[in-house]
Amino acid sequence: MAANNETGALQPVAELSHLTHEHGAVFHCDAAQTIGKISLDAEAHGVDLLTVVGHKMYAPKGIGALWIRPGVTLEPLIYGGGQDHRLRAGTENVALAVALGTAAQLATDDLASGGHHRIRDLRDRLHHRLTADLGGRVLLNGPVNARLPNTLNVSISGIAGHTLLAATPGIAASTGSACHSGTHEPSPVLTAMGLDTDRALSALRLALGRWNTSADIDHAADLITTSLRRDR
Structure with a gap:
């Protein structure tokens, strides 16, 4: 995983690939969270296999891509027709493939124009606003700098994250990974980081999108x- 999906923490991909290769293994990188948010050079980082998904960069759900370093061979997932580089039988979804390619180009253009810097500034604005309004109740979870530009994970002491979300229906946010949505258990990611149960349960994950504005942040x-x- 190139970046954590809850805290946005960036992982040392190059170091991990080097360690993997020292043990004679093939290195796969899940770049679902980073695509369209930061630049990641698979070859320069020693990645052998890299996967991305479309819905993380505004393409339709149900489409993804696998990058394979030249020279790396894989066994097919499904045997049959060999039209898809002999890796998977079946008919490709051309419409979704085109949509993914278009979304990738738009994301590349946005990065080139500095869109990620604008999102980072909005994320920091939200953090500063919450800190100014709530003071020491707001605790940042994860690294200050080495994280995705759009991700803010904070714990707000004194209230459970799911309770706060229920009280603010005007915000689309979460208390953890979508993989564990609907549960009121502390995030395994946050507890693995050493956070106590109360702090992990009070966590709120706020992720910004390409079209968010300063007005959205203040709202x-x-x-x-x-x-x-009001809860007080």
């Missing part, structure tokens, strides 16, 4: 702080 901060003051 979200207002909704959260108003809900917390």
Whole structure:
């Protein structure tokens, strides 16, 4: 995983690939979270296999891509017709493949124009607003700098994350990974980081998108702080 899906923490991909190769293994990198948010050179980082998914960069759900370093061979997932480089039998979904390619080009253009810097500034604006309004109740989970530009994971002491979300229906956020949605258990990621149960349960994951604005950020901060003051 090139970046953690809950905290946005960037992983040392090059170091991990080097360690993997020292043991004679093939290195696969899950870049689902990083695609369209930061640049990641698979060859320069020593990656052998890299996967991305479309819905993380505004392409339709149900489409992804696998990059294979030249010289790496794989066994087919499904045997049959060999039209898809002999890796998978079946008819390709051309419409979704074109959509993925278009989304990738748009994401590349956005990165080239500095869109990730704008998103990072908005993310920091949200963090600063929450800290200014709530003071020491707001605790950042994860690294300050080495993280995705769009991801903010904070714990707000004194209230469970799922309770806060229920009180702020105007915000689309989460308390953890979508893989564990609907549960009120502490995030395994946060507990593995050494956070205690109360802090992990009070976590809120806020992720920004390409079209978010400063007005959106201020509105979200207002909704959260108003809900917390009402909860008192």
